[in-house]
């Protein structure tokens with residue numbers, strides 16, 4: 746079973762122990778969640794405390810993850826360059842003079858495409874192939890919801906006694922425990 750805590754604000758205070766084994770924390774692992782709010786992207790980040798062992802597990806990428814990261818990098822470059830070349834061709838076909846603004850637009854679109862593809866591979870696809878140990882360390886605390894409007898953050902904590910300690914540390918801002 747896991748516990749979900751909803752707190753007011755964008756931060757959660759953690760007791761200085763590992764969220765997986767409750768040994769003294771020696772490092773932090775960042776978890777984040779991005780939401781769209783008023784046409785902007787808002788990202789909340791938490792520095793989750795971990796012991797050295799679980800931190801190392803969370804940070805370790807197996808061969809499959811590393812390979813997918815490299816594929817993402819290559820496909821990102823190909824997609825970015827492809828979009829730039831395509832737009833360049835489109836504009837030159839229409840006899841449009843390529844002024845500085847066009848080159849700037851090309852650079853932005855190309856970089857955006859590169860980032861999107863890379864992010865898809867490293868942030869979405871690769872983590873699915875992580876080792877079970879890595880997965881459970883990375884997911885010991887997850888941000889499951891953030892409302893930028895009401896500034897409420899919901900985190901899911903896999904270890905119930907860790908969750909109870911975190912609930913106590915945030916008692917003054919705790920809205921819901923389920």
Ligand SMILES: [Zn+2]
Nearest residue numbers: 763766796799
């Ligand atoms: Zn630990």
